Amino acid sequence: MAREMMYADAIATAIIEEMQRDPNVIFYGQNMAMTERDPMLKKFGKQRVRIAPISETAEIGIGVGAAMTGLRPIVELWMSEFMLVAFDQVINEAPRLRYMSGGQVSVPLVLKAGYGFCAGWAGQHSNCVYHTMMGIPGLKVVVPSTPADAKGLMAAAIRDNNPVVYLHSYMLTLDKGEVPDGEYVVPLGVADIKRAGTDVTIVAVGWMVKKAMAAADRLAAEGINAEVVDPRTLAPLDVPTIVDSVKKTGRVVLVDQAPRHSSAAAVIAGEIAEHAADLRTLRLVTALDAPNPYSEPLENYVVPNEDKIVDAVKSVMAHEAVAA
Amino acid sequence: MPRKTAGKSLTRKARTGSDQLQWMYTQMVRIREFEEAVKRTFIEHPGVIRGHSHLGDGAEASIVGALSTRHDADIVMPSYRCHGYPVVLGTPLRKIMAEVFGRRDGLCHGFGGSMHLSDPSRYFPGTSGIIGQAIAHATGAALTAQVKNSGQIVYCFFGDGASKQGAFFESLNMAAVWKLPIVYVLENNQYQAYTHFSLEDANAVAGDPLSKKADAFSIPGVTVDGTDPVAVQKVVAKAADRARAGKGPSLVETKFYRLSAHGNVITVPPLSTQFPDHEAVAVYGNRKEFEHWKAKDPVKRFRARLLKNRALTEPSAKRIEAAARAEVEDAVQFALASPLPAPEEALQYVYA
Numbered sequence: 001m002a003r004e005m006m007y008a009d010a011i012a013t014a015i016i017e018e019m020q021r022d023p024n025v026i027f028y029g030q031n032m033a034m035t036e037r038d039p040m041l042k043k044f045g046k047q048r049v050r051i052a053p054i055s056e057t058a059e060i061g062i063g064v065g066a067a068m069t070g071l072r073p074i075v076e077l078w079m080s081e082f083m084l085v086a087f088d089q090v091i092n093e094a095p096r097l098r099y100m101s102g103g104q105v106s107v108p109l110v111l112k113a114g115y116g117f118c119a120g121w122a123g124q125h126s127n128c129v130y131h132t133m134m135g136i137p138g139l140k141v142v143v144p145s146t147p148a149d150a151k152g153l154m155a156a157a158i159r160d161n162n163p164v165v166y167l168h169s170y171m172l173t174l175d176k177g178e179v180p181d182g183e184y185v186v187p188l189g190v191a192d193i194k195r196a197g198t199d200v201t202i203v204a205v206g207w208m209v210k211k212a213m214a215a216a217d218r219l220a221a222e223g224i225n226a227e228v229v230d231p232r233t234l235a236p237l238d239v240p241t242i243v244d245s246v247k248k249t250g251r252v253v254l255v256d257q258a259p260r261h262s263s264a265a266a267v268i269a270g271e272i273a274e275h276a277a278d279l280r281t282l283r284l285v286t287a288l289d290a291p292n293p294y295s296e297p298l299e300n301y302v303v304p305n306e307d308k309i310v311d312a313v314k315s316v317m318a319h320e321a322v323a324a
Numbered sequence: 325m326p327r328k329t330a331g332k333s334l335t336r337k338a339r340t341g342s343d344q345l346q347w348m349y350t351q352m353v354r355i356r357e358f359e360e361a362v363k364r365t366f367i368e369h370p371g372v373i374r375g376h377s378h379l380g381d382g383a384e385a386s387i388v389g390a391l392s393t394r395h396d397a398d399i400v401m402p403s404y405r406c407h408g409y410p411v412v413l414g415t416p417l418r419k420i421m422a423e424v425f426g427r428r429d430g431l432c433h434g435f436g437g438s439m440h441l442s443d444p445s446r447y448f449p450g451t452s453g454i455i456g457q458a459i460a461h462a463t464g465a466a467l468t469a470q471v472k473n474s475g476q477i478v479y480c481f482f483g484d485g486a487s488k489q490g491a492f493f494e495s496l497n498m499a500a501v502w503k504l505p506i507v508y509v510l511e512n513n514q515y516q517a518y519t520h521f522s523l524e525d526a527n528a529v530a531g532d533p534l535s536k537k538a539d540a541f542s543i544p545g546v547t548v549d550g551t552d553p554v555a556v557q558k559v560v561a562k563a564a565d566r567a568r569a570g571k572g573p574s575l576v577e578t579k580f581y582r583l584s585a586h587g588n589v590i591t592v593p594p595l596s597t598q599f600p601d602h603e604a605v606a607v608y609g610n611r612k613e614f615e616h617w618k619a620k621d622p623v624k625r626f627r628a629r630l631l632k633n634r635a636l637t638e639p640s641a642k643r644i645e646a647a648a649r650a651e652v653e654d655a656v657q658f659a660l661a662s663p664l665p666a667p668e669e670a671l672q673y674v675y676a
């Protein structure tokens with residue numbers, strides 16, 4: 001059974017179901033569980049659901065320590081950039097402790113944050129910071145693009161024995177989709193072909209999957225049959241699925257909301273270059289090299305959109321595809 | 325063209341007696357009128373203000389009382405809730421409003437918006453939207469003043485919520501060790517977004533004022549009624565004197581109440597957004613608390629007091645209020661008429 005649900009509700013559902021399943025899962029963060037009427041507080045009590053002050057270093061560091069000693073914390077960070085305040089904990093503590101202990105301890109921690117709110121939030125609240133995280137061995141990075149994935153990936157993140165940065169797109173918050181009822185776990189490290197096609201592969205991340213799907217519809221009307229691949233998790237990254245698609249189509253456009261050199265797209269392009277040697281042509285569609293500006297025309301100019309994806313696909317279509 | 329703003333004469337600081345009280349009242353009214361106009365814009369011109377805007381209504385006495393002790397070249401570093409400070413520093417309201425509207429004639433040409441005003445020509449270098457981090461920046465500005473021996477001091481404003489950040493504790497410790505010329509104004513408006521401060525502050529939980537944090541750094545810490553600009557002035561003046569004398573930082577907790585909600589409703593475009601009810605009502609169902617503090621509205625209270633003390637007459641109060649309204653209305657019209665930046669301008673200012 002499945003039901004239609006908003007992306008944000010799908011995430012909340014997974015958290016509730018996992019907290020019901022495992023008493024070691026705790027959930028805390030700023031500006032949550034403020035009153036006794038809070039539904040999470042009512043369900044799970046104030047030992048397991050807590051409000052935290054604006055203290056990201058301690059919020060995340062306490063999560064690391066609790067995870068090392070038997071709990072499975074989910075820390076609500078709200079906006080992904082607030083994690084930067086505690087980047088030592090995210091990058092240099094949580095993912096390293098297991099390794100340095102020779103595998104004796106593990107850090108089952110979920111850092112939940114929204115990213116990329118391109119809605120006039122200006123330079124410090126709308127950017128994408130996953131690139132730095134996806135290259136850290138020991139750290140997993142999840143970027144769901146649909147309500148169903150949002151639920152299944154959150155369940156997997158909570159069950160995972162490693163620190164997982166769970167990044168949901170603020171732009172998708174209210175989007176609706178079918179979400180399976182009950183236990184639904186999407187394994188980390190498995191990409192999803194969101195739309196099958198033969199002419200060109202579009203690899204897109206998070207909110208950009210939605211844009212790529214819309215672009216693919218437009219291209220289909222013009223006779224171009226695009227395959228849209230959603231990595232779903234940036235670490236681990238499902239290179240084989242992406243490479244197989246590119247081998248089939250011979251053309252690839254990578255779409256990413258981050259600036260070019262801090263995009264996941266640039267990393268994926270490297271994998272494609274090495275593993276899909278018969279690739280004819282590749283294009284990146286990323287944010288321009290600027291922080292997010294406040295004013296609407298400026299922000300629209302910097303961030304990738306459907307038109308830019310369509311143009312990039314048309315430009316790679318000008319190249320001969322590889323003979324299979 | 326709309327009329328020229330009256331910014332200059334309105335912001336000139338009178339230093340003594342009823343002149344100064346009138347100056348204070350004028351600034352408080354200008355801030356209030358500005359914030360009311362921003363709030364109205366969400367209803368009258370939906371979509372014109374993007375993202376998240378935060379108002380300083382309720383903070384007027386704290387802002388103006390503190391800045392009334394400022395000398396001409398002293399530096400001001402507020403938090404992201406920053407509209408009120410440049411109003412007092414004499415930045416044309418047109419430029420502030422145009423920035424909030426994302427227009428090319430805005431203070432930051434539409435790149436910063438409501439959270440990131442900046443007017444270095446008036447000793448207001450800028451703000452951070454990442455809570456607490458600007459406390460360190462302000463401390464750095466005080467380091468500049470000390471190294472250059474410029475005689476300037478820094479007024480650092482930040483919220484009760486920000487006082488839980490590592491940057492707060494680390495900065496105050498360094499400022500105390502280095503005896504930096506800075507006054508830390510902890511604006512306790514009793515809420516951190518949707519959270520009442522009693523839910524997250526160790527001093528508050530123990531029944532102590534937040535200024536107790538100063539003890540950790542062995543510097544003076546004082547709590548003052550932040551709805552009374554004269555009381556704020558007195559306490560901040562002492563802290564400023566200490567900073568000017570090279571004796572180092574102080575912490576002043578100004579306790580008041582934010583009168584609007586934290587910000588406009590957060591939503592995904594193209595859905596439009598307005599200011600919701602205050603959190604006391606919307607989150608905690610505590611209308612009594614809200615009404616209690618509304619009755620202590622610093623602007624209204626100060627007006628009544630000045631009339632009673634005869635520092636102000638009813639006609640002159642009305643003149644001040646009408647002038648502020650006209651100045652703000654002019655700013656709104658100017659901002660609406662100002663062009664949006666052209667898309668390609670987005671790649672400017674990335675590097676120096």
Ligand SMILES: Cc1ncc(C[n+]2csc(CCOP(=O)(O)OP(=O)(O)O)c2C)c(N)n1
Nearest residue numbers: 082405453454455483484485486515516517
């Ligand atoms: C590091 C960081 N964490 C969280 C936030 C989200 N946030 C924005 S405003 C705010 C509340 C700030 O409260 P306070 O410091 O009391 O200032 P006030 O809004 O009351 O002026 C929070 C938590 C942020 N901007 N930065």
Ligand SMILES: [Mg+2]
Nearest residue numbers: 483484515516
């Ligand atoms: Mg506050």
